[in-house]
Amino acid sequence: MTLLEVKDLAVSFPTADGVVKAVRGVSFSVDAGRTLGIVGESGSGKTVLTQTLLGLTPGGDISGQAIFDGANLLTMTEDQMRNIRGAQIAVIFQDPLTSLHPLYKVGWQIEEMIRAHDRKVSRKQATERAIDLLNKVGIPQASQRVNDYPHQFSGGMRQRAMIAMALSLSPKMIIADEPTTALDATVQAQILDLLLRMQHEFDTALIMITHDLGVVADIADEVMVMYAGRAAEKAGKHDIFYEPHHPYTKGLLESIPNSSAATERLKPISGQPPSLIRLPSGCAFHPRCTYVMDRCLDEEPQLVAVGSAGAHRSACFLPVSAIGLGGDTEELRKKAVSEERHAAAAEVAGKIAAAPESEGSVIG
Amino acid sequence: MSETLPRDAAAAAIRDPEFEDDVLVRVENLVKHFPIKAGGLISRTVGHVQAVDGVSLTIGRGQTIGLVGETGCGKSTLARCIAGLLPVTSGRVTFEGKNITNLSRRAMRPYRREIQMIFQDPYGSLNPRRRVGAIIGDPFTIHRTATGSERKRAVQELMERVGLNPEHYNRFPAEFSGGQRQRIGVARALALRPKLIICDEPVSALDVSIQAQVLNLLSDLQDDFGLSYLFIAHDLSVVKHVSDAVMVMYLGRTAEQGPGDQVYATPRHPYTVALLSAAPAADPDSAAARQRIILTGDVPSPINPPSGCRFHPRCPKAQELCTQQEPALESKAGDPQDHRTACHFPVEAGENLATAGGRSPR
Numbered sequence: 001m002t003l004l005e006v007k008d009l010a011v012s013f014p015t016a017d018g019v020v021k022a023v024r025g026v027s028f029s030v031d032a033g034r035t036l037g038i039v040g041e042s043g044s045g046k047t048v049l050t051q052t053l054l055g056l057t058p059g060g061d062i063s064g065q066a067i068f069d070g071a072n073l074l075t076m077t078e079d080q081m082r083n084i085r086g087a088q089i090a091v092i093f094q095d096p097l098t099s100l101h102p103l104y105k106v107g108w109q110i111e112e113m114i115r116a117h118d119r120k121v122s123r124k125q126a127t128e129r130a131i132d133l134l135n136k137v138g139i140p141q142a143s144q145r146v147n148d149y150p151h152q153f154s155g156g157m158r159q160r161a162m163i164a165m166a167l168s169l170s171p172k173m174i175i176a177d178e179p180t181t182a183l184d185a186t187v188q189a190q191i192l193d194l195l196l197r198m199q200h201e202f203d204t205a206l207i208m209i210t211h212d213l214g215v216v217a218d219i220a221d222e223v224m225v226m227y228a229g230r231a232a233e234k235a236g237k238h239d240i241f242y243e244p245h246h247p248y249t250k251g252l253l254e255s256i257p258n259s260s261a262a263t264e265r266l267k268p269i270s271g272q273p274p275s276l277i278r279l280p281s282g283c284a285f286h287p288r289c290t291y292v293m294d295r296c297l298d299e300e301p302q303l304v305a306v307g308s309a310g311a312h313r314s315a316c317f318l319p320v321s322a323i324g325l326g327g328d329t330e331e332l333r334k335k336a337v338s339e340e341r342h343a344a345a346a347e348v349a350g351k352i353a354a355a356p357e358s359e360g361s362v363i364g
Numbered sequence: 365m366s367e368t369l370p371r372d373a374a375a376a377a378i379r380d381p382e383f384e385d386d387v388l389v390r391v392e393n394l395v396k397h398f399p400i401k402a403g404g405l406i407s408r409t410v411g412h413v414q415a416v417d418g419v420s421l422t423i424g425r426g427q428t429i430g431l432v433g434e435t436g437c438g439k440s441t442l443a444r445c446i447a448g449l450l451p452v453t454s455g456r457v458t459f460e461g462k463n464i465t466n467l468s469r470r471a472m473r474p475y476r477r478e479i480q481m482i483f484q485d486p487y488g489s490l491n492p493r494r495r496v497g498a499i500i501g502d503p504f505t506i507h508r509t510a511t512g513s514e515r516k517r518a519v520q521e522l523m524e525r526v527g528l529n530p531e532h533y534n535r536f537p538a539e540f541s542g543g544q545r546q547r548i549g550v551a552r553a554l555a556l557r558p559k560l561i562i563c564d565e566p567v568s569a570l571d572v573s574i575q576a577q578v579l580n581l582l583s584d585l586q587d588d589f590g591l592s593y594l595f596i597a598h599d600l601s602v603v604k605h606v607s608d609a610v611m612v613m614y615l616g617r618t619a620e621q622g623p624g625d626q627v628y629a630t631p632r633h634p635y636t637v638a639l640l641s642a643a644p645a646a647d648p649d650s651a652a653a654r655q656r657i658i659l660t661g662d663v664p665s666p667i668n669p670p671s672g673c674r675f676h677p678r679c680p681k682a683q684e685l686c687t688q689q690e691p692a693l694e695s696k697a698g699d700p701q702d703h704r705t706a707c708h709f710p711v712e713a714g715e716n717l718a719t720a721g722g723r724s725p726r
Contacts, residue, residue, distance in 0.1 A: 041571040041572075041573065041574075042542070042571055140661070154662045154663075155435070156662055157662065184434040184435050184598055185434070185598060185599075185600065185639055185642040185643050186434060186638060186639060186642045186658075186659045187434075187662070188642065188644070189641075189642035189644075189656060189658055189659075190658055190659070192644075193656070193658055211571055211572065212644065213572065213646035214601075214643070214644025214645055214646045214651075215644050216646075217644060217645060217646050217647055217648045217651045218644045218648075218651045237648050238648055241646065241647065241648050242648075251573060252572055252573060253646065255572050255573045255575070255576035256572055256576075256601065256646050257576070257579065257601045257602055257604065257605030257606075258601065258645075258646065258647070265580060265583070266576035266579055266580050266605070267576065268573055268574070268575075268576030268577040268580060269573035269576075270577075272541045272543065272544070272574070273541075273571075
């Protein structure tokens with residue numbers, strides 16, 4: 001069952017330096033009980049995208065549609081939104097220290113959440129629910145810890161408290177924005193495990209925003225890779241990791257130090273992410289793309305179905321059959337590039353090859 | 365540029381007879397306790413944070429040592445003690461055979477040139493009001509090795525070497541992206557041609573594509589200048605990629621140390637096993653197949669560490685002995701001499717820790 005359907009969402013912010021085009025036409029859907037992983041570098045628009053869904057981007061020019069459970073989130077009044085936020089869609093932020101109020105007890109903050117949405121619940125009942133929730137997320141001696149202040153909790157416990165708060169009203173969807181980035185590996189494993197168990201128990205839909213491909217490999221069902229405010233590639237988890245089509249996805253996968261090739265040199269993506277005020281013409285990735293072709297310079301690629309399965313979509317002009325990381329595919333890509341790259345693109349490719357970070361990986 | 369050492373440094377510079385030529389830094393039984401004061405004006409010490417508690421380590425020339433562990437395990441404190449930024453409670457740090465433990469500021473000065481640091485946060489570690497040229501040129505000014513146009517030329521050479529445009533000499537840090545800022549940090553660390561660079565989480569704040577750029581740069585510089593690195597990170601795949609040898613710390617002690625491939629392929633300490641199993645791999649099939657060991661609870665307080673083996677309250681294999689007796693750091697049966705583990709009941713090959721002790725995660 002489709003719980004959230006986002007269509008052509010665009011968000012831009014007028015600033016003194018120009019219009020920041022943070023999100024530029026993104027569509028996706030999330031089903032109940034499923035996990036969508038949104039991956040991208042800093043500034044790719046992943047956080048703005050989800051905050052817009054909850055009306056947390058004041059001052060932004062928003063267009064498009066976001067149908068959640070039959071209602072459009074983007075046209076709601078603030079009152080209507082208050083009933084959705086927290087109760088229907090909960091958010092877990094990256095930094096558990098700054099998202100808890102330092103002067104209120106942890107339990108009080110969970111109770112506030114419960115009572116803000118349901119006035120009929122008494123203080124005592126709310127406290128009991130808070131203890132129950134803290135127990136559920138694995139806080140030891142919850143009945144005492146409920147009276148602790150956030151500074152008395154460790155980083156992992158604070159994030160557990162945030163999850164308890166997010167779960168307190170049994171939301172249909174949880175948006176987790178880099179929930180484990182600030183945590184150690186063992187604690188991260190605890191938190192991901194907890195999120196998965198809670199998802200199974202309550203059949204919650206989960207949107208997981210992260211820059212860590214390892215986290216996505218672990219818990220996502222579908223993955224959307226974002227670059228400069230657009231979806232570069234969308235597919236099931238396996239297609240993204242084993243049959244990537246977009247050069248950006250491929251570049252991300254290859255730049256991770258992986259276990260098998262410990263002595264090999266890493267293959268970084270050359271250059272820096274673009275400014276969202278002055279975006280490159282055509283495909284926003286072309287100034288960093290080793291497969292740059294002439295049409296990439298002035299034509300923006302749209303998401304098209306690639307590979308064999310229909311659910312795998314990529315916004316790149318390379319042949320639709322050029323998926324995967326193997327040598328045959330590389331030949332296919334090289335062939336396409338040699339046919340489609342002429343003077344203009346060759347100049348861009350020359351620049352990429354000359355950049356100090358490119359490691360001379362440009363083909364052609 | 366004075367090559368003669370100040371007097372007290374010369375006294376400290378008596379050569380260690382057991383010193384081998386290919387060893388750059390040797391840390392022996394290093395202890396660092398921070399006193400906890402209470403009582404306002406007339407303060408008294410009520411306890412100690414046992415940040416580092418008896419750690420030994422050698423860094424060879426041109427070698428990279430990876431230091432892994434969770435927040436609060438003492439890895440940054442250890443690094444700061446080696447760099448001479450913190451006085452040491454007890455133990456010894458030798459650099460090229462000379463004892464540099466607790467030297468005076470003056471005596472330490474020549475060694476500061478040899479040991480440099482790169483910090484985690486490329487935003488916090490650069491003064492936003494100073495120009496990049498001035499930031500990178502500071503080491504030259506402080507150590508009076510180059511002035512005027514000579515300094516500018518040296519700085520621009522450095523900028524070019526780390527992949528920055530030398531024409532950006534007069535820009536401010538705010539005009540650079542995170543990855544470029546980290547390159548500025550690298551250039552500054554490199555200025556005095558040190559022998560050891562301590563990298564404290566140098567790529568943790570960077571995006572993956574940029575992270576790979578910086579890691580490649582560090583490895584190029586190591587080849588060109590014969591640098592040694594002490595590489596601190598919590599990302600195990602990064603540490604594995606860069607390190608020749610790895611040391612896993614837990615609560616101020618060494619849990620396991622050895623050659624990188626050894627420790628990663630056949631970890632013997634249950635904590636290492638748990639740490640490795642917890643690190644997410646960007647590979648869905650191996651993620652699904654992996655036996656993940658979820659450790660319960662948090663790292664205990666280093667003010668009052670657990671008795672015996674410090675890991676015992678969270679260890680799936682803990683037994684009576686572990687609560688009473690501290691395990692020695694030694695080579696276990698079947699391991700090479702330099703692979704040492706501090707555990708009474710080391711993990712055997714093929715052993716499934718996820719089911720040991722009945723703590724099944726899902």
